[in-house]
Amino acid sequence: MTRVIIKNGCIIDPARKTATVGDLVLENNIVQEVIDFAMAPTSYGDEAQFIDAAGCFVTPGFIDIHTHLREPGFEGKETIATGIDAAVRGGFTTICPMPNTNPALDSASMIRQQYDIAARHSPIHVLPIGTVTLGREGKVLAPLIELAEAGAHGFSDDGAPVWDAHIMRQALLYSTMTGRPVMNHCEDLSLVRGAAMNAGAIATRLGLSGWPAAGEEVMIARDIALAEETGGRLHICHVTTAGGVALIRSAKARGVRVTAEVTPHHLTMTDRWVLGNMEPWDGKGPFDPSRLPPYDTRTRVSPPLRSADDVIALIAGLRDGTIDAIATDHAPHTHVDKETEYANAAPGFTGFELALPMLMTLVNTMQIDVVELVARLTLGPAGIVDVLPVALGPGDPATLTIFDPSTTWTVTPEALASKGKNTPLMGQEMRGQIMLTMMEGQIVFRRDNFGVVSRREHGGAVGKLAGVFDEEE
Amino acid sequence: MNSQSTPDRRRHILDLDDWSAEELRTVLTIGTQMKDVLARPVKQVPTLRGKIVVNMFWEDSTRTRVSFELAAKALSANVLTVGAKDTSVKKGESLVDTVRTVQALGADYIVLRHPHSGAPYLVTQHFRGSVINAGDGRHAHPSQALLDLFTMHEQLGELADKKIVIVGDVLHSRVARSNLWALTTMGAKVTLCAPPTLIGPASYWKATWPNVTISHNLDHAAEGADVLMALRLQHERMEGGLLPSLREYTRRFGLNAARVALASPNVLVMHPGPMNEGVEITPDVATGPRSVIETQVTNGVAMRMAMLYQLAGVN
Numbered sequence: 021m022t023r024v025i026i027k028n029g030c031i032i033d034p035a036r037k038t039a040t041v042g043d044l045v046l047e048n049n050i051v052q053e054v055i056d057f058a059m060a061p062t063s064y065g066d067e068a069q070f071i072d073a074a075g076c077f078v079t080p081g082f083i084d085i086h087t088h089l090r091e092p093g094f095e096g097k098e099t100i101a102t103g104i105d106a107a108v109r110g111g112f113t114t115i116c117p118m119p120n121t122n123p124a125l126d127s128a129s130m131i132r133q134q135y136d137i138a139a140r141h142s143p144i145h146v147l148p149i150g151t152v153t154l155g156r157e158g159k160v161l162a163p164l165i166e167l168a169e170a171g172a173h174g175f176s177d178d179g180a181p182v183w184d185a186h187i188m189r190q191a192l193l194y195s196t197m198t199g200r201p202v203m204n205h206c207e208d209l210s211l212v213r214g215a216a217m218n219a220g221a222i223a224t225r226l227g228l229s230g231w232p233a234a235g236e237e238v239m240i241a242r243d244i245a246l247a248e249e250t251g252g253r254l255h256i257c258h259v260t261t262a263g264g265v266a267l268i269r270s271a272k273a274r275g276v277r278v279t280a281e282v283t284p285h286h287l288t289m290t291d292r293w294v295l296g297n298m299e300p301w302d303g304k305g306p307f308d309p310s311r312l313p314p315y316d317t318r319t320r321v322s323p324p325l326r327s328a329d330d331v332i333a334l335i336a337g338l339r340d341g342t343i344d345a346i347a348t349d350h351a352p353h354t355h356v357d358k359e360t361e362y363a364n365a366a367p368g369f370t371g372f373e374l375a376l377p378m379l380m381t382l383v384n385t386m387q388i389d390v391v392e393l394v395a396r397l398t399l400g401p402a403g404i405v406d407v408l409p410v411a412l413g414p415g416d417p418a419t420l421t422i423f424d425p426s427t428t429w430t431v432t433p434e435a436l437a438s439k440g441k442n443t444p445l446m447g448q449e450m451r452g453q454i455m456l457t458m459m460e461g462q463i464v465f466r467r468d469n470f471g472v473v474s475r476r477e478h479g480g481a482v483g484k485l486a487g488v489f490d491e492e493e
Numbered sequence: 494m495n496s497q498s499t500p501d502r503r504r505h506i507l508d509l510d511d512w513s514a515e516e517l518r519t520v521l522t523i524g525t526q527m528k529d530v531l532a533r534p535v536k537q538v539p540t541l542r543g544k545i546v547v548n549m550f551w552e553d554s555t556r557t558r559v560s561f562e563l564a565a566k567a568l569s570a571n572v573l574t575v576g577a578k579d580t581s582v583k584k585g586e587s588l589v590d591t592v593r594t595v596q597a598l599g600a601d602y603i604v605l606r607h608p609h610s611g612a613p614y615l616v617t618q619h620f621r622g623s624v625i626n627a628g629d630g631r632h633a634h635p636s637q638a639l640l641d642l643f644t645m646h647e648q649l650g651e652l653a654d655k656k657i658v659i660v661g662d663v664l665h666s667r668v669a670r671s672n673l674w675a676l677t678t679m680g681a682k683v684t685l686c687a688p689p690t691l692i693g694p695a696s697y698w699k700a701t702w703p704n705v706t707i708s709h710n711l712d713h714a715a716e717g718a719d720v721l722m723a724l725r726l727q728h729e730r731m732e733g734g735l736l737p738s739l740r741e742y743t744r745r746f747g748l749n750a751a752r753v754a755l756a757s758p759n760v761l762v763m764h765p766g767p768m769n770e771g772v773e774i775t776p777d778v779a780t781g782p783r784s785v786i787e788t789q790v791t792n793g794v795a796m797r798m799a800m801l802y803q804l805a806g807v808n
Contacts, residue, residue, distance in 0.1 A: 216610075221700030224693065225510075227610035227632030227670060296614075313618070315611030359589055361609035363630075 049461025081113025093122025192252025352440020
């Protein structure tokens with residue numbers, strides 16, 4: 021019997037909406053008890069092992085329902101192995117790779133291969149999303165039942181929309197036999213063709229072709245109408261506009277089976293970032309604007325960074341539950357993919373390892389409560405791809421993340437395990453860092469010697485750590 | 494949007510968005526001096542002797558390319574012009590790759606014409622010398638705007654409160670954008686006139702240039718104008734639903750004698766070229782008494798000399 025005590029952290033249980041400062045007692049890889057620090061015993065016995073989490077949050081492992089691991093086909097950008105390494109360093113214990121690989125994940129064998137490769141590397145859950153249509157071509161439905169039986173947790177042609185309304189309707193109908201959602205990347209191709217950034221004042225000034233908010237909203241409205249009629253289960257990938265949030269909010273109020281996700285970057289960055297260093301940054305962010313020149317291709321992402329008004333609406337949607345989940349849309353690219361003219365650059369940001377510190381800027385500026393935030397990183401996404409339980413109460417698996425909200429660190433290529441170094445935050449100082457990630461009791465990531473407590477320290481006058489020591493010493 | 498915003502420290506000329514009125518006046522003064530040089534029997538000064546200017550023209554151009562070549566030669570530079578068609582770009586060589594090559598060959602200045610907005614900013618990150626933007630996508634065309642400003646200033650004097658009408662495909666026009674920066678900085682009142690499909694929502698412009706007037710009616714806009722500037726209408730604009738027909742465009746937005754008559758008696762008719770005569774401008778107006786279109790071309794060489802001259806101290 022192994023007993024591990026995570027000591028003195030702030031334990032967040034999004035299922036119970038509680039935050040408890042105290043000790044999390046794990047036994048045989050299962051949560052045994054959450055003990056308020058005032059009630060904590062002075063000793064847990066000689067056999068117990070300790071992790072000192074003072075000053076840190078202890079939460080269920082994060083779940084990311086929208087990621088790109090690029091394998092097979094684009095291993096120069098990322099592999100399943102490097103993607104997992106980055107994910108655990110970002111606090112994620114469940115990740116859902118999108119099927120826009122080459123070949124696409126449109127058959128049972130392709131889905132099974134994802135499981136096989138991931139299992140060889142790590143015990144974290146890699147739950148692939150299958151395609152909606154064969155080859156993601158939008159023409160012929162993929163074998164959705166076979167995909168689901170092989171372990172696909174949803175269906176998406178992500179990277180491209182299911183543009184044909186009839187095919188989308190068929191997918192929503194047919195997928196009801198699987199219980200899995202159809203996750204659409206909402207982008208009306210006729211409205212956004214050639215678009216490099218959000219349509220509006222900044223695009224006009226920079227002379228870049230604009231992607232109007234309506235290019236997203238038109239398809240969200242279409243899909244909601246189809247879901248309403250068919251009773252199918254619809255998930256809106258990366259909503260980015262105020263109008264999109266309003267459409268989803270009213271659909272939910274009518275009882276339509278629709279869920280939605282938002283990315284950390286659309287919650288924290290605006291299209292002014294494409295302007296680079298001349299304009300003041302929105303949100304009075306803590307970043308150094310001189311590190312970002314105009315037309316920096318690291319600001320190119322699909323859907324594009326939107327206006328400040330959109331960001332405000334997204335945060336409101338996240339808080340009131342219109343938006344169920346935060347998903348990174350982790351989209352690693354090579355240096356060469358980005359070192360080109362703005363409109364030619366591959367869209368997307370590396371996401372796993374920056375998600376938490378980016379999101380903590382919202383907590384630090386009082387725009388969202390940390391318990392709410394954790395819920396949108398755990399409970400919300402879990403409901404969409406059906407992974408439960410997500411809680412830190414007695415009997416729950418010891419699948420958890422520990423992060424320090426106050427540690428500062430600088431984003432450098434070396435600091436990121438992902439092959440994708442593509443982020444407009446390169447060179448910036450971030451506040452908040454994942455310290456330890458545990459999957460069913462097994463430590464899958466530990467930063468430096470986080471939480472290790474020596475007998476020597478114990479022997480000293482470390483009052484708050486009474487009873488804490490490390491077995492190895 | 495350069496980090497080098499003061500005149501004496503400016504290393505590149507990429508856009509006019511960060512130029513002060515004082516800086517614009519300085520370059521106009523230098524332009525006058527350069528125009529004097531070009532009027533001499535020996536049209537050359539030694540400012541850039543021993544320096545290498547590489548014109549990288551990744552898009553077809555006659556007047557801008559030739560104008561920059563003449564300007565650099567009048568300043569005694571060694572000039573080389575390369576186009577996308579006669580380089581390894583055909584073989585898939587990237588812009589950055591080409592810039593590194595040009596740098597290794599010893600270039601001091603790159604004059605870049607490129608179909609992508611923002612391309613000159615990418616070049617500055619890989620080039621130790623100075624970069625002049627000779628037109629990037631829809632974004633900026635600072636040398637055109639400076640020669641336009643010079644021409645207006647030469648003919649009209651102070652531009653404060655002068656009414657300048659720019660008519661045509663504003664949406665896709667780098668000329669319009671750079672003129673907006675220069676003219677609004679000098680206090681001119683600018684009207685952009687175009688069908689809504691060729692300009693987009695007015696708020697998109699007013700956010701950056703709050704004093705600009707947006708018009709969809711040239712007969713109203715032309716009234717009392719001090720400058721009527723027509724922009725080239727690209728024929729491919731008929732695709733994608735931007736315009737139903739050239740005929741309809743010409744009827745509503747073409748510069749003709751009747752519309753010139755609505756303007757100030759001293760109005761200047763301008764066009765950045767090349768013209769589609771009979772589309773955005775009638776031949777009689779293009780060559781008529783109010784036209785300064787040829788003067789624009791002549792002044793272009795002087796202003797491009799002035800731009801190179803301004804950067805000369807930096808390298």
